[in-house]
Amino acid sequence: MKLARDTWLIFQRQTLLLLRNPVWIFVGVFQPVMYLLLFAPLLKPALAPMGATSDAEVYRVFVPGLLVLIAIFGGLFQGFGLIAELRAGVIERSRVTPVSRLALLLGRSMRDVVSLLVQAVIITVLALPFGLRVHVADLLLAYLLLALIALMTSAVSYGVALLVKSEDALAPLMNTVAQPVLLLSGILLPLAFAPAWLRRVADWNPFSWAVDGTRALFAGDVGNDAVWQGLLITVMLAALAVVWAARAFARSVR
C-alpha cells in the first residue's frame, strides 16, 4: 500500500536524522527525569490532603501528568525542525515527487510518537524504584492515549509551521497555546484543588480529559468513564489535526 510504504520511508529518514543528532535524545530524556527527581518529592505534602500519603501514591498521580506534559510539549515544538527543512529545500524536493502528502506528515508524526513512547518507557521504569506500580494492560492503554496526544500536537505544530514558515512566529505561538493548556489540564497538580470556576474552564480543555484518563489508568481504574472519554476526545482531535496538517503539506508554497 502506497501510503504505508511512503510513511515508512519518511519515518525512516526522520528517525535517522534524530539519531544523528544525539543532543536531542539527551535533552528529551534529561528534562523529564529532572521533573521526576526534583519536582515529584515536592508534591508529597501537597497531595497529602487528597489522601496520597505514600511515595507510590504520589508518583501514581504525578507520573501520568508528567507523561501527558511531555507528549504535549514534545509534539508542539516539532514544527521547528520542519521550518529548518523548509529552508533547506527538502520539503519542496519531496513535493515534486509523487510521494503521498499524508505520508509526508504521518512519517514525521510517527517519528515523534515513537520518540515520545521511548521517553515514556524510560520515565515509567525510573519511577518504579519510587514505588510506582501499574498493570501492563493499563499501562499500554495509557501509552496509546499518549501516542494520540503526541500525534495531535505534532500534527498541529507541523501545520502551523507550514503556515507561518518562521521560527520567530512559531515559538511565541506555540508557547501561547501550551501555557494555558498546561495550567488548565491539572498536569502538575490535580484540578481537584481548583476552585469551581477554574474546574469549569478546564472542562473545555481536551488535555484535561486526557490527563484524567491517564491518571485513572495508572490507578488501575480502567472502567472509569474518564478513560473512554479521554480516548474518544483525543482520537477525534488527532484525526482532525492530521487531516488539517496533511492539507497544509499538499498546498504549502516554498
Add this chain to the structure above:
Amino acid sequence: MIETKGLRKSFRSRQGRETKTVDAVRGVDLVVEPGEIFGFLGPNGAGKTTTLRMLATLIAPDGGEATVAGADLRKDPAEVRRRIGYVAQGGSTWDEVTAREELVLHARMYGIGKAEAHARAARALAAFQLTEYADRKCKTYSGGQRRRVDIALGIIHEPKIVFLDEPTTGLDPQSRAHMWDEIRRLRAEGMTVFITTHYLDEADALCDRISIMDHGRIVAEGTPAELKREISGDVVTVGLSRAATPTAAQLLDTQPYVAKLETLDEGGLRLFVDEGATAIPQILRTLDGSSIDLTSIELHRPSLDDVFLTKTGRSLRES
C-alpha cells in the same frame, strides 16, 4: 514536450493593511521541443521561477493550460510529477545525511524498489563524479558538489524532462563550466532540459532555444542566433558624459546610417547600425563637428543584452 497557453499566476501580498495583487506571470505561451535545452532568460522577478514552479506542479496556475511531458498539468498533476524532475534554486539536501542516502530515498519516493534505488544511486554518483564523497554528510560538500547532488536527485527517476532553476547561481566560474558540461550531457542522453537563468553568457552558450521574459511576459523567443539576427547589423556603444548625452542623441538620431538609438542610464549611447566599420568614422565626424567629447567608442556584434534592450527598453544588466 511542453506546451502552454495563457499560463497565469498572481499573488496577493500584504503590506500593512493593504492587500496588493502582484501579477507574477501574465499569460505565457511556449513550446519546448523534446531533447533541447530550453532557457528562460530574464531579470530577477520576471516570473521565471513562478512559471517553472507551475510547470513542476508546485503551485497551481490561476489560468491557462499546459501539457507537460504528455500529461495535462491541471487535470493530472500527479502524472506530471511522475514524468518530470525539478531542481530548485536554493538546494535540497539535509545536512546530516550523505549523498548516497539522499539519492536512495529520493528514488524510493518515486516508487522505485530498494535494490534498484541503490543501483541508480551508485550510477548517478559515478556520472556526477561524486563517488568519492558519496558517504560523507552533505554539510561537508562544496557549493559545486552540493549543486551536483541536487541535479543528480532531480534526475534519479530518469524523467523525460528536468527543470533546473538557476542551476549555476552562486557557483565559481570553474564549477559553472563543469555544470554546463553536466547539463549538455543530460541532453546527450536524450533528456529535455528547461533552465532559468539571468546570465546572458549562459543562455547564449548553453541553450538551444530561449525565451526572454520580462514582467511576467515573454518578450522574445528563438535560438540565440535568431534573436541576435533580429537586430540587423552591428552595435556601436559611444561613451559620453551625462551632460553631453542628450545633445549627442539629438544629433545622431537624425543620421541616415543610425537604424536605432538607445540612451544608457549611466550616460552614453548605444547605436544600432548597418555596418559598424563605415558608421564609426561618420559618428566621430558628427560629434566632432559639434565639439562633443566622447570618452570611448566600441563596436560589437549584437548580444542577447541588445535583444533584451530593444524589446524592453532597458538593459538586462541594469535590471
